[in-house]
Amino acid sequence: MKNCVIIPAYNEAGRIEQVVKTVLEAGFDVLVVNDGSKDDTHFVLSVLPIIYLEHPVNQGQGAALRTGTLAARELGYESVVHFDADGQHQTADITRLLEVLHNDFDAAFGSRFMGLNSDLPGKKKVILNLARIFSRFVLQLRFTDPQSGLRAFKLSVYDQLEWQKNDFQHCSEILGQVMKNKIKFKEIPVQIIYDEYAVSKVVKPKMSLGWKLIINKIFDWL
Numbered sequence: 001m002k003n004c005v006i007i008p009a010y011n012e013a014g015r016i017e018q019v020v021k022t023v024l025e026a027g028f029d030v031l032v033v034n035d036g037s038k039d040d041t042h043f044v045l046s047v048l049p050i051i052y053l054e055h056p057v058n059q060g061q062g063a064a065l066r067t068g069t070l071a072a073r074e075l076g077y078e079s080v081v082h083f084d085a086d087g088q089h090q091t092a093d094i095t096r097l098l099e100v101l102h103n104d105f106d107a108a109f110g111s112r113f114m115g116l117n118s119d120l121p122g123k124k125k126v127i128l129n130l131a132r133i134f135s136r137f138v139l140q141l142r143f144t145d146p147q148s149g150l151r152a153f154k155l156s157v158y159d160q161l162e163w164q165k166n167d168f169q170h171c172s173e174i175l176g177q178v179m180k181n182k183i184k185f186k187e188i189p190v191q192i193i194y195d196e197y198a199v200s201k202v203v204k205p206k207m208s209l210g211w212k213l214i215i216n217k218i219f220d221w222l
Contacts, residue, residue, distance in 0.1 A: 001154075003098055004051075004077040007032045008064035012085040013040040019087055020048055026091045028081075031072055035064040051075070061149070062163055062170030073155045081152040089150050093190045097152035100186045106157045107183055109143065109175075110150035110190035142179075144187055147171050157183055 005028045009016050016032070023030050031051040034041050036058030045052055053071055055064065065082055072080050079101055081094050093110055100108035149171065153161060160181040163173040178185050 001078045001098070001102065002076065003079050003081065004029045004031050004072040004075070005081045005083050005094060006065060006068035006072060007083050007085050008035055008061050008068065009033065009037060009041050009045075009085040010035045010058060010061075010064075011037045011039045011041060013037070013044050015087050016041055016085050017044045017048065019083075019085055020045070020050060022091050023083065023094070024049065026094065028094060029077075031068050032085075033064040033068040035059060035061070060166035061168060062173075063166035065170065066163060066166075069155070069158060073158060077155060079152060079154045082149060084149055088192045088194060090191055090193065093150060093188075094152075096188055096190070097150070100188060101152055101154055105184050105186045107153040107161070107178060107185040108151065109145070109185065109187045110148050111143075111145035111187045112148065112190065112192050113144045114187060114189035143175055146175055148190075150190055150192075153183075157181075 005023050007016075007020065007023075007030060009032055012019075020030055020032065029051070030048075031053065032045055034045065034052070034054040036055045042054065051071070053067055055067065069080055069082075079098065081097055083089050083094065089110075097108040097110065147168070151174070160183060161174055161177045163170040163177065165173050177183070
């Protein structure tokens with residue numbers, strides 16, 4: 001199976017080179033979508049042997065991943081892995097996610113809540129646990145880590161997964177499509193590393209995101 005690791009990047013000049021080199025050294029093809037960065041992300045990536053795409057203006061992580069995934073399909077890849085640019089995700093988990101796809105599953109999701117210690121920052125741990133409760137009882141998404149950005153799936157099911165949200169809502173949207181279309185999936189435990197750089201890149205939660213999800217769910221019920 002021809003695989004591609006897709007990395008969305010927004011103002012990641014301080015870490016992206018290290019992350020990409022680690023993934024390349026592990027033997028994977030890398031496609032980076034520079035999502036309108038205003039720092040030196042473009043220049044850092046220009047010397048690396050990767051597939052490089054760029055949004056002229058920032059559109060959001062969901063949009064960057066959609067651009068990268070569509071490009072990977074056009075380039076003939078059979079599966080993709082979504083991987084963060086800030087060093088939180090571990091390269092070894094790419095292999096573990098792809099092994100799930102080789103074992104007759106169409107999608108695989110990394111979970112921070114299945115036994116491995118991810119050393120979550122205090123506030124983030126509270127927020128993620130609230131997100132789990134919200135996703136389970138309001139959105140009816142019975143996943144252990146509904147906001148995980150570490151995932152892999154076969155491109156043969158992309159049309160069933162295709163997400164429209166450009167921001168972080170795409171995480172819940174993808175899971176909703178998995179359930180709706182009865183896509184065969186598996187969650188696996190992964191370890192996420194929150195060092196000083198990664199913590200500094202954490203997007204501060206906005207209450208508006210929760211309200212957007214609630215409103216979207218209400219419209220689904222109508």
